[in-house]
Amino acid sequence: MLRTSSVIVGLEIGTSKICAIVGEVNENEELNITGIGQSRSRGVRKGEIVDSGRVEEDIRVAIDEAEKMSDVEIRSVYLGVTGSHISCLTNRGVHPVASVDREIMSEDVEDAIKNAKAVRLPADNEILHATRQHFVVDGQEGVIDPVGRLGSRVEVDMHVIHGNLNRLQNPIRAVKNLQLEVEAVAFSGLASALSVLSPEQRKMGALVIDLGGGVTNFIVYGSGAIKHAGVLAVGGDHVSNDLAYGLKTPLQRAEQLKVDYGCAVVSESTKGQTVTIAAELGVPAKTINLQHLHHIMSSRVEEMFQLIEQDIAATGLLNYLGAGVVLCGGGSRTPRIQEVAERIFGLPVSLGRADSISGIKSALDEPEFATAIGLVRFGSFQEKRKAVSPGFTQTLKQALGGLLRRAML
Ligand SMILES: Nc1ncnc2c1ncn2[C@@H]1O[C@H](COP(=O)(O)OP(=O)(O)OP(=O)(O)O)[C@@H](O)[C@H]1O
Ligand SMILES: [Mg+2]
The missing domain is CATH 3.30.420.40 (ATPase, nucleotide binding domain)
Incomplete structure (x- = not known):
């Protein structure tokens, strides 16, 4: 079986079906779907696992099928998560510019982002995604990149999607029990949007x-x-x-x-x-x-x-x-x-x-596969970030580390 670093697998543990999609990203960053595996889902209610044994059996069926079709050995997946415990908020981070000449440096921006991420979540909740919306410099809204501008105060609005830590761990645990790695988790709704929105x-x-x-x-x-x-x-x-x-x-x-x-x-x-x-x-x-x-x-x-x-x-x-x-x-x-x-x-x-993805047409045309296909797209973005910023893998592992470590207990 072939295994190349550009192979990315998305896994959705859905209430009706479990779906694994294999994609490959070429040098032009185009995504091509090369395999799909599907099984019925017998241990999930309202998007969350209620019977781990059955879920693990069902995941195995979907993964085996996806491996056969794509002719790759699947060792890791990008995993979709959902459930009524997931919600969101927007938080503003503020940072006073330190330099004497008031030129905004990348460190100022990073500090503003760090402050925006220091959000008070409900007890037992963990951040799933923290994404930047826009910057504000000295009250001017909608700044795209503040680095190099003059200013005395940088602010950033971060959108945070969060969920209950224990409930997020269950699907991670199920995957890890099958000797598969979880590269990262993503909110299933976000994944779907990545597949259907240009x-x-x-x-x-x-x-x-x-x-x-x-x-x-x-x-x-x-x-x-x-x-x-x-x-x-x-x-x-x-x-x-x-x-x-x-x-x-x-x-x-x-x-x-x-x-x-x-x-x-x-x-x-x-x-x-x-x-x-x-x-x-x-x-x-x-x-x-x-x-x-x-x-x-x-x-x-x-x-x-x-x-x-x-x-x-x-x-x-x-x-x-x-x-x-x-x-x-x-x-x-x-x-x-x-x-x-x-x-x-x-x-x-x-x-x-x-529409923006090529490959097995029967997969791309089915609305049920939007999440799993989007997880492959999400994975391709993460891989790209890993490639351009070497520290990113570490950050990602740290972010996921809390979730994964606890999932191993
Ligand atoms: N032709 C149809 N008309 C109406 N509903 C349909 C049709 N085909 C499938 N469905 C419904 O779609 C649902 C399954 O959709 P999907 O496969 O996207 O769910 P899932 O990803 O497994 O679950 P979830 O994301 O909620 O955990 C089922 O309720 C099924 O009855
Ligand atoms: Mg679904």
Whole structure:
């Protein structure tokens, strides 16, 4: 088996499926997907592990499949993490310029960044991502690079995504138990955005919503930087649960009905239409009214979008989403879901595709793979940073060290 340093693997331990994607970065920094491995997921609820044994078995299946397809031996992964414990804040770091001539040096900028990272998080929480938004020099907002300017005060706004340390450790531990290294962890919603948003969309401002099975991850970009992120502990599974309850049918059947006949909008054209499901294994045949089915689905989908809309409206960011809303994740396959999102957000809505990445088309076209593909992209950025700044590997290892060390206990 081949192993080159440019091979990067993204792993998503999702609620519905576990997915490993292998990518290779060429000398022009173009990403090519060369392998994909997938398995059912039996030990995850709402994006978090509840049965480690089963999860480890399922990860192994996905990794083995990805190895076979890409013909590489997988030794390490970039791992996606999610869960309702993940949230975010923006913190401003301030630093008085020390030099007599008031020229801002890179050390001043680093100190401002260090101060911005010294944020008070809820007890037991750890920083997952701390990203720079913009600098302020002597009150002037929106400075891109303060080094070399004159000023007496440098400030920087950092966006911090954080989560509960113990809950972040569980997926790391599961991977390490399989003798695989974790190169770095990334919030799954951030990874999805890296796969479906172009740099232009990130600059214009966009909201990415990844509708998964157990959770809905969302993230807002503006001026090229992360502005907001969150996790709704509700996903496609809850739509199926509602259908099972409302249609008085077993969950598995409700899931099938959702995929085969689902729609996020109740339309006049389906009035009076029914579908009959044949009897099977002790479950009698049943006739379902399509409008009833669509009504149950639309209520839940609307509620999910409303919760996200309220969260983002509270940050004042809704008016800065020039590139609109981009949907991905398995739930984005729901027919007419775009229309519902357009109505609730009052913005143009599109379905995300990993357009900037080449390789196995069947992987790139599936909205479920946005997170795992984005993790490969995230990995490629990390590898590049390692290459240009030798100290970065150390910083990364230190940042991850806390998470990994505790995960080994
Ligand atoms: N055609 C479809 N219509 C509606 N929902 C669908 C369709 N196809 C798949 N889904 C739903 O998509 C969800 C799975 O999506 P995905 O694979 O992105 O989740 P996941 O990544 O495993 O979970 P999570 O990210 O929440 O941990 C399931 O709830 C499934 O029912
Ligand atoms: Mg997912």
